[in-house]
Amino acid sequence: MGDVETKAKNARQAFLQLCVVPAKRRNAVLGRMAKNLTAKKQEIMAANAKDIAESKKSGLSEQLVKRLVLSDEKFGEIISGVNAVKGQDDLVGKTISTTLLDKGLLLEQISTPIGVICAIFEARPDALVQIASLSIKSGNAAILKGGSEARKTNAVLAQIIRKSLAEEGLFEDAVQLIESREDVAKIISLSEYIDLIIPRGSSAFVKFIQQNSTIPVLGHSDGICHEYVDEHADTKKAVRICVDAKTQYPAVCNAMETLLVHEKIAPKFLPEFAKALNGKVELRCDPNSAKILSEKGFATKNASEKDWGTEYNDLILSIKTVSGLEEAITHINTYGSKHTDGIITENEKNAREFLLQVDSAGVYHNASTRFADGYRYGKGAEVGISTGKIHARGPSGMEALLTYKYILRGNGHIVADYTGKGAKKFLHKKL
């Protein structure tokens, strides 16, 4: 396997082979993967048991240990995940546009894999298999860095995936592991070989990658999501949605962090909402909402300016009353992270304005921000969620691993014929 630069070089070689392999063979690799993983289940489970034992010994948090565990159920999901990716439509080599530039000079825009993807993720061995599957399916090579807690499990999984490539007569280096932080530091400098980095982890980690690499990054740093309860909201609906957005899974990026409430509906809505939360959520309030809630006997804390820009990932919520739609939109466009933001209202005009004017990857009307997810969007599998605006935005599936190239076919065509006096004219006919 060699050092990191050798790995990156080999990954590029493997990509250059894989990118021209027909879909049938890429699918055959996935078929072999499902078969080989199933056959080696005991070995995988044994490695996972060792990882779990070591992690517990080293005092890893219960939550992280839980994400590490490969139960029978999760193992089954991994296998059906591979088969699901295998069953997806092939997106490589599709014609995106065709233009006849002139007689005999045809320009085609064709979808292609991107190249070498570097994905960095935390202690979830299932993520390794998912990303490798998507990468192989789409003709890309992948260099993967999993959590060190899952080292033994990941090593076995990667070995089986590489074997599946080799059995199909392809370079096994289309899927490779790196392990240390030093390897990560090195690989993000190799812009010659790596085309896209997909970091999944803390906001600080994603920012570190962005600041220390010239390679494009697909990811999200912060997830500061809002729900705005409009003057014309149905309060029952609003309570239901806001409880879900805050409490259904507070540790994730698409959970609500700030609640904005129209001042006219606040006296009615806020106590109902606080009652539904049943004391489980710490409420950091602006003076107006604090007053409303404390008068009804609910505990509140004071929000500071810093709270509007904080991703808690916890059972904490900042609350602000606003004078109307415009203030809500401005607040979100100022303090939000362009992830996912919703309006709750029965007024179609207000909804439309909100959806148009909020500058986020996802803008929702009467729905919980928690829907922002590749699986829920129907993408089959998720590569990551992007809060950037370039290339891929929001929950991104296999399409985020594709780019395009232009193919021009002529018959001795030269530019000199199309310049100066007596220049030939282009047809530019879209076909």
Add this chain to the structure above:
Amino acid sequence: MGDVETKAKNARQAFLQLCVVPAKRRNAVLGRMAKNLTAKKQEIMAANAKDIAESKKSGLSEQLVKRLVLSDEKFGEIISGVNAVKGQDDLVGKTISTTLLDKGLLLEQISTPIGVICAIFEARPDALVQIASLSIKSGNAAILKGGSEARKTNAVLAQIIRKSLAEEGLFEDAVQLIESREDVAKIISLSEYIDLIIPRGSSAFVKFIQQNSTIPVLGHSDGICHEYVDEHADTKKAVRICVDAKTQYPAVCNAMETLLVHEKIAPKFLPEFAKALNGKVELRCDPNSAKILSEKGFATKNASEKDWGTEYNDLILSIKTVSGLEEAITHINTYGSKHTDGIITENEKNAREFLLQVDSAGVYHNASTRFADGYRYGKGAEVGISTGKIHARGPSGMEALLTYKYILRGNGHIVADYTGKGAKKFLHKKL
């Protein structure tokens, strides 16, 4: 106008206004621009004359002064360019995909402007008007840095464009100028406000931006383009194409820098090609091509390893003989810059393999690399040429200034209903 950070903040405000303005009003701004620029032609020309005089006095190269000059003809082209952009289809707010996630829960993917674009270009005042037009048309705000040689011309042009925005009742800060290098250094740090940087300039400059900003960059650093003359090439066609690719405009990124020739056709092709060049081009040859050419009395120099990775932008060409298609493809994928590379052959199978396997934005069969250009591709106007693989690849038009957002409309839908026991199932019906 204030300092750079204020400008960036104001640009974001202007974007948030412009992005929701209907196409009719964005087009009205362009109409006013064409009218106002025409009305102020004398003032623009006077400013341009001052820029030219100062540039000559300061010893600017003749080539750069030439690019600075606004002739009557160029002025006419600027105006018709604005009108052409005005006449283009509106690409904002188009539905890209629609998925019914479940009954009453509809997900739409809609094209949107990106936000605030920062474009940095050299001494060509026409570029300022072109980029401003494309930016306004697509609902983006633009911060522009032109060459300092064109400072006076650019100032007048920007003022007229800003006035056109204001006359239409829009924030004039949707188009702003910055002037100094210090301003550039500052603005590329403002990732909170700037969504995309488009640097047009030297390869070193583009690399500087990439290394010093976390903001995505659309551009090309090197343009090391190849033509490969296959064993089965028509030599007459090959001579014609290679002369065009090298000499038609050698200073640009899509000119050929390295010629690869199959060893079997080299003895026939190379002398014909050298004859056609008529001594105008310095030939840096590998031993085999040097031998063939010098035996026929043509002057050659020896190519070093460094030559294969050099963009001359001049009447210099490196030449290498190769043993076949595979060596040619490997050479290009190793030393090329993923810009534009062509094969010249009458053999369809070889052409197909080349087009598939060369990992470049443009792959050509029997055509000059000089066709790699937004205008020639029929894009109307060019934002830039990208050698990156993310977001936009190759010559990029207005589509490179667009992204998308997801709009989800529900009726109180929450994620809790779709999880755990008795979970509702998603429909995921593509509409």
